[in-house]
Amino acid sequence: MxxxxxxxxxxxxxxxxxxxxxxxxxxxxxxxxxxxxxxxxxxxxxxxxxxxxxxxxxxxxxxxxxxxxxxxxxxxxxxxxxxxxxxxxxxxxxxxxxxxxxxxxxxxxxxxxxxxxxxxxxxxxxxxxxxxxxxxxxxxxxxxxxxxxTYWSQASAIVNYIGSKEGGTDKLKGKKIGLLYHDSAYGKESHAIMDKLAAKHGFSVEKIAVAHPGNEQQSQWLQIRQMRPDYVVLWGWGVMNPTALRTAARTGFPREKIVGVWWAGAEEDTVPAGDAAKGYTAAVFNVAGxxxxxxxxxxxxxxxxxxxxxxxxxxxxxxxxxxxxxxxxxxxxxxxxxxxxxxxxxxxxxxxxxxxxxxxxxxxxxxxxxxxxxxxxxxxxxxxxxxxxxVVKFQQWDGAKWNVVSDWIAGDRELVRGMIxxxxxxxxxxxxxxxxxxxxxx
CATH class of the missing domain: 3.40.50.2300 (Response regulator)
Structure with missing residues (x-):
C-alpha cells in the first residue's frame, strides 16, 4: 500500500x-x-x-x-x-x-x-x-x-476485552499490563483511567513513555521484556506503531498479546511492519471496508x-x-x-x-x-x-487485512462517567x- x-x-x-x-x-x-x-x-x-x-x-x-x-x-x-x-x-x-x-x-x-x-x-x-x-x-x-x-471509555473497553480473553475481568487479578504510550497530551490521557482500572481489578500497570515521533524503541521493549507483562496496550500514533510491532517481534513479545488503541489500528500501522504485525489486535470505532x-x-x-x-x-x-x-x-x-x-x-x-x-x-x-x-x-x-x-469493536490483522473479532464492546460506564x-x-x-x-x- x-x-x-x-x-x-x-x-x-x-x-x-x-x-x-x-x-x-x-x-x-x-x-x-x-x-x-x-x-x-x-x-x-x-x-x-x-x-x-x-x-x-x-x-x-x-x-x-x-x-x-x-x-x-x-x-x-x-x-x-x-x-x-x-x-x-x-x-x-x-x-x-x-x-x-x-x-x-x-x-x-x-x-x-x-x-x-x-x-x-x-x-x-x-x-x-x-x-x-x-x-x-x-x-x-x-x-x-x-x-x-472517549479515551477513558476506550481504555476501559480494552481492559474488558483483555478480561474476556482471560475468561472474565475477575481473572485479571495479579496480571501485569504494560502501557506503551506516546509521550504527549494524547498519550497521557490514558493514565488516570488505567490506574483506576488496575486498582479495581487487581492488575498492575507499568507506564512506558515513547518520545515523539517514536521511531526508536529498543530500550522500551527491553524494559517490557524484563517486566514480562501478560499484555501490552499500545497507545501509539504515527510511525511509533509499526516501530513498536517490529521491535516487539525482535524482542520476542507475541503480537497476539498487544492490544492497540484506535490511533494504532489502521493499515498505515500494520502494512509497514510486515509480518511483525500479524496477529496484532486494535480497538476501532469504525471499521475498514x-x-x-x-x-x-x-x-x-x-x-x-x-x-x-x-x-x-x-x-x-x-x-x-x-x-x-x-x-x-x-x-x-x-x-x-x-x-x-x-x-x-x-x-x-x-x-x-x-x-x-x-x-x-x-x-x-x-x-x-x-x-x-x-x-x-x-x-x-x-x-x-x-x-x-x-463503544468500540476489536479487529485483528491477518497479514493482509483487518478482521473484526468482536461486537461493540462498552467499558465500565459507571466508573468512567464518575471520573468524567x-x-x-x-x-x-x-x-x-x-x-x-x-x-x-x-
Missing amino acids: KFSFRKTLVAGAVAAGLLATGYAAAQEQFIGLPSYRVGPYAAGGSGIYGGWIDYMQLINQRDGGINGVKLTWEECETEYNNARGVECYERLKTKGAAGNAMFQPLSTGITYSVLEKVAQDRIPMVTIGYGRTDAADGRVFPWVFPMIT ANYPVVKEIQQHVYAKNLGNMEDKSRVGSVYYNRGVVHGIIAVEAIRIAQDKFGKGKPLSGEQVRWGFENLKIDTKRLAALGAEGFMPELNVTCSDHEGAG EESAAAYAKEKGITPRDCSKEG
Whole structure:
C-alpha cells in the first residue's frame, strides 16, 4: 500500500480562488479544516480528512447539498503542531457567510490549546475519538463534543476485552499490563483511567513513555521484556506503531498479546511492519471496508467524476479513510438536524450547529438510510452526555487485512462517567463555571 494523497482541495459551488479569500455565497455552509498532510502523522491526517472531504463532496454532488445548502471548505495545514493549530483556528473562524460552522483539529494538543477560545467565539469543537475526556460532560463543556467514544471509555473497553480473553475481568487479578504510550497530551490521557482500572481489578500497570515521533524503541521493549507483562496496550500514533510491532517481534513479545488503541489500528500501522504485525489486535470505532453502501456511493458520485480527494485510490475503504467518512456523516447530520430547528435551506452559525450536535441522534434505522449500518455505532448525544455511544469493536490483522473479532464492546460506564463528572466539576470550580441545568435545555 502506498501512502500518497492529493494536496489541499477546496470544494463547493464557487471557485477555489474565491474560497481562498474567505468568500462564500449566501446558500453555502463553510467548514474550516485544520488538517495535517505533512510530517510524521501525515498518513492519519490525509486519510481522515480525505474521507471527510469525499463525504461532503458526495452530499454536494448527489444531493445538491443539505436542503440546497452546498458545503464549502478550506484546509489549513497544522502539521499536528499546537501553535499552528491555534493559528489555523484564528484564520478559519470568521470565514464563510455565517462563520466557521465547527472546528475539528484531530489533535488532543490543539484541542487543549483552543478549549477556552471555542467557548468565547461560540464555535463547536468536535473531537471524535480524541481530546479531553471530561469534556463529555456537556454541562461544563457545552462547546466541546468528544463524540462516539472517549479515551477513558476506550481504555476501559480494552481492559474488558483483555478480561474476556482471560475468561472474565475477575481473572485479571495479579496480571501485569504494560502501557506503551506516546509521550504527549494524547498519550497521557490514558493514565488516570488505567490506574483506576488496575486498582479495581487487581492488575498492575507499568507506564512506558515513547518520545515523539517514536521511531526508536529498543530500550522500551527491553524494559517490557524484563517486566514480562501478560499484555501490552499500545497507545501509539504515527510511525511509533509499526516501530513498536517490529521491535516487539525482535524482542520476542507475541503480537497476539498487544492490544492497540484506535490511533494504532489502521493499515498505515500494520502494512509497514510486515509480518511483525500479524496477529496484532486494535480497538476501532469504525471499521475498514469498501463494500459499505456509503463508500460505494462515494465511488459512484465522486470518484467516477474524478472529484475524489485521495490520489491513491487504494486507500478508499481503509480504516483512516472510513473514519473520515464518519466525521463527514456526523457533521452533515448535525447541520441537517440544526436546519430542522433554525430553518431549512439556510447557512447556520456555529452556535446553531452546536445545537445540532447536542441533539444528534443516529439510530440503526438512520445508519441504514445513510448506508453506514455496522460501519459506525449508533449515536445519542444529549446536553449532559457529549460522548453519545462509548463503544468500540476489536479487529485483528491477518497479514493482509483487518478482521473484526468482536461486537461493540462498552467499558465500565459507571466508573468512567464518575471520573468524567469529578474531573469536569474540578475544572468548573477552577474556572468559575456554573454547570448548566440540562433539565432546562430545549
